[in-house]
Amino acid sequence: MRLVLLGPPGAGKGTQAGRLVAKHAIPQLSTGDMLRAAVAEGAPLGAQAKEIMNRGELVPDELVIDLIDQRIGEPECARGFILDGFPRTIAQARALDVLLAERRMNLDAVIELVVDEDALLARVENRNRETLKAGGVVRADDNPDSLKIRLKAYRAQTAPVSAYYAERGALKQVDGMASIDEVTAAIDGAVGVRA
Ligand code: AMP
Numbered sequence: 001m002r003l004v005l006l007g008p009p010g011a012g013k014g015t016q017a018g019r020l021v022a023k024h025a026i027p028q029l030s031t032g033d034m035l036r037a038a039v040a041e042g043a044p045l046g047a048q049a050k051e052i053m054n055r056g057e058l059v060p061d062e063l064v065i066d067l068i069d070q071r072i073g074e075p076e077c078a079r080g081f082i083l084d085g086f087p088r089t090i091a092q093a094r095a096l097d098v099l100l101a102e103r104r105m106n107l108d109a110v111i112e113l114v115v116d117e118d119a120l121l122a123r124v125e126n127r128n129r130e131t132l133k134a135g136g137v138v139r140a141d142d143n144p145d146s147l148k149i150r151l152k153a154y155r156a157q158t159a160p161v162s163a164y165y166a167e168r169g170a171l172k173q174v175d176g177m178a179s180i181d182e183v184t185a186a187i188d189g190a191v192g193v194r195a
Contacts, residue, residue: 001080007113008154010120017084026080031064056149110165113176
């Protein structure tokens with residue numbers, strides 16, 4: 001199964017992707033995680049991305065398209081994958097179409113978690129509290145200023161990606177304000193899996 005998860009920061013993409021990974025035994029390809037790993041390793045790609053990410057802006061399309069191009073060709077992705085945080089621009093969506101067509105692959109569904117923007121800041125603050133409680137480290141871009149910029153980037157650059165897939169009949173919208181279990185059930189329904 002090949003899925004794309006769309007939704008603004010704090011919509012719950014990561015949580016739902018984790019559940020889909022467990023259920024379908026396919027990897028989650030999160031460009032945000034890949035970029036954070038590159039930053040942590042001190043890789044050249046990380047150096048290029050770090051400041052942009054901390055500000056809450058999007059890194060150049062070519063960077064993330066290359067990351068996804070490398071990953072979807074790996075054997076671990078042969079049975080499918082969940083794209084989390086990619087594509088985030090129309091250029092990335094078009095590039096993904098090309099990458100998939102080259103490999104004779106297609107997407108089974110694009111799931112958009114639709115959320116009320118006013119709730120997102122509270123959700124991210126809650127995520128931070130939970131992370132700190134568990135002894136983890138809060139993301140550098142999970143602060144109110146970066147979050148505002150990330151939401152602006154989402155509205156301007158990623159919201160059109162929903163329309164792109166809707167026009168192709170691939171978009172399934174799910175109420176991301178429901179409980180985690182209800183969202184999981186709605187996603188299962190959208191991809192044709194019975195609970
Ligand atoms: P995320 O973990 O998905 O919220 O991503 C964290 C940050 O990584 C974003 O705010 C961007 O700076 C960068 N990023 C992740 N995925 C992409 C993408 N597909 N296109 C551009 N920038 C991205």
